[in-house]
Amino acid sequence: VTGSAAEIAAALRQEQSFVLSSHARPDGDAIGSSVALALALQALGARAVVALHDPAPQPYRHFPAVDQIVVTSDATSLEGAAVILECGDLARTEISGLNRTTVVNIDHHLGNTLYGTTNWFDISAAACGELVAEVIDALGVAWTKDMATHLYLAISTDTGSFRYGPVSARTFDICRRIAATGVDTSQLSRDIYDSFSIGRVKLTGAMLDAMSLHHANQFALLYYDEALLRQCGAVVDDTEGLVNIPLGAKDVRAVALIKHQDAARYRVSLRSKGAVDVRAVADQWGGGGHANAAGCTIEGDLTTVRAQIVEAVGAALSAAAGPVGP
Numbered sequence: 001v002t003g004s005a006a007e008i009a010a011a012l013r014q015e016q017s018f019v020l021s022s023h024a025r026p027d028g029d030a031i032g033s034s035v036a037l038a039l040a041l042q043a044l045g046a047r048a049v050v051a052l053h054d055p056a057p058q059p060y061r062h063f064p065a066v067d068q069i070v071v072t073s074d075a076t077s078l079e080g081a082a083v084i085l086e087c088g089d090l091a092r093t094e095i096s097g098l099n100r101t102t103v104v105n106i107d108h109h110l111g112n113t114l115y116g117t118t119n120w121f122d123i124s125a126a127a128c129g130e131l132v133a134e135v136i137d138a139l140g141v142a143w144t145k146d147m148a149t150h151l152y153l154a155i156s157t158d159t160g161s162f163r164y165g166p167v168s169a170r171t172f173d174i175c176r177r178i179a180a181t182g183v184d185t186s187q188l189s190r191d192i193y194d195s196f197s198i199g200r201v202k203l204t205g206a207m208l209d210a211m212s213l214h215h216a217n218q219f220a221l222l223y224y225d226e227a228l229l230r231q232c233g234a235v236v237d238d239t240e241g242l243v244n245i246p247l248g249a250k251d252v253r254a255v256a257l258i259k260h261q262d263a264a265r266y267r268v269s270l271r272s273k274g275a276v277d278v279r280a281v282a283d284q285w286g287g288g289g290h291a292n293a294a295g296c297t298i299e300g301d302l303t304t305v306r307a308q309i310v311e312a313v314g315a316a317l318s319a320a321a322g323p324v325g326p
């Protein structure tokens with residue numbers, strides 16, 4: 001652990017104006033963490049704008065204040081201290097103009113480069129939203145239902161509904177306080193998980209139909225491209241979280257979802273259970289993430305990319321099995 005909520009709050013109190021940001025292609029933790037903190041700073045009378053490279057995923061667009069997010073690749077015209085959430089490196093925002101005199105870095109990704117002028121980095125947090133909850137407390141701001149809604153979005157999605165990551169007593173204590181604000185967490189879960197398009201449901205079927213299994217069913221490989229999206233009436237947004245579905249099979253311990261980017265470039269999302277370290281897999285191609293959730297971009301033809309991933313995940317499965325005894 002580097003830094004603390006108190007140090008972050010002290011740095012934030014020095015400023016009156018903020019630009020908050022998170023990684024490109026934001027997930028629930030990116031949206032929830034940045035909006036919750038922006039609302040808390042606004043409650044203190046500060047100006048706080050959330051700027052992201054890409055829009056919020058469809059299911060989160062009607063969440064409080066999400067319509068106020070500025071979608072841009074250049075934040076130069078937005079004034080204030082930079083507050084970066086959920087990013088191992090500043091470049092992950094894919095937004096220029098954020099390397100400022102004051103950069104506050106709050107994150108839980110292994111390998112965070114401590115790029116801030118004030119940093120709080122804690123990999124024991126199940127979501128960046130857990131750290132934001134403590135920062136809001138350290139700022140002395142009372143939690144509103146809107147803030148609590150976003151903290152729940154962050155924690156629920158980053159833990160896959162409390163199934164993975166370092167879920168702890170702190171996680172449930174924060175969730176207890178979220179419920180105490182009057183937020184209907186069951187309805188929120190419906191809003192998060194059961195608000196997809198028909199295209200998404202069809203795409204799920206098509207991708208699982210074409211899924212290949214390797215290493216005695218321990219590894220599942222999924223793939224999609226523009227043509228499959230069109231065929232199903234789905235959009236890229238609809239693919240969020242699909243990588244987790246094969247983990248529903250007991251035998252499956254790792255999943256890769258390969259997505260055709262352009263020409264000969266493929267984006268690979270990786271998920272795993274328990275000791276299977278897919279970050280080590282992503283690392284071989286300059287990617288990053290967590291032991292159980294990582295990603296990288298690979299160049300080459302699809303057949304080769306698939307073969308390389310199957311081999312690398314095979315090694316990760318063997319490593320997780322530990323040394324074979326005599």
Ligand SMILES: [Mn+2]
Binds near residue numbers: 030086126128158
């Ligand atoms: Mn996160």
